[in-house]
Amino acid sequence: EAQVTQNPRYLITVTGKKLTVTCSQNMNHEYMSWYRQDPGLGLRQIYYSMNVEVTDKGDVPEGYKVSRKEKRNFPLILESPSPNQTSLYFCASSYGTGVNSPLHFGNGTRLTVT
């Protein structure tokens, strides 16, 4: 089954403790991206990657890192999480960025930073 898989689904951590949220897709997609969803703010892009070893900042990249060493994986790294990073995070992928390449989303990771 074609899918985007995120882990974990739920995560509670404390301020400053480094964490990684994994994302993997099995559709051989070149493009991958991370979004965060917050009440009243909708979904905002954090980082994206056009292909292996090619990443770039989205609208809200502060406090996050990403890497794209393999085509299928695109982990989101929070080196020193803070409470304002408490949010619902979504990974997404697509073949490209063209008009016929809709984004496919994972089921989300709900992160709480205390």
Added chain:
Amino acid sequence: GDSVTQMEGPVTLSEEAFLTINCTYTATGYPSLFWYVQYPGEGLQLLLKATKADDKGSNKGFEATYRKETTSFHLEKGSVQVSDSAVYFCALRQGNQGGKLIFGQGTELSVKP
């Protein structure tokens, strides 16, 4: 910059009622337009899309037409079911913005039996 505006929710309807969720956009160029649906506790699923003016996207009884003259992409369904209860997001995408999807705020739909 580009933006998407949706009607505010929540929208509460009775089963078999007609649904319209308004969506308008501001964009330079010729974006693709999408509706995504988010069921409770789940990720976003693509509901339908349209890639150029006058295109009609349809899926599962939902329809939306890309209207360039009114910069709109309203979602409609003739007869909603309880199982349609979810949050609906209108979004646009342009290839020259890093593939970013620009979302509206989302509209929560609640369908009562």
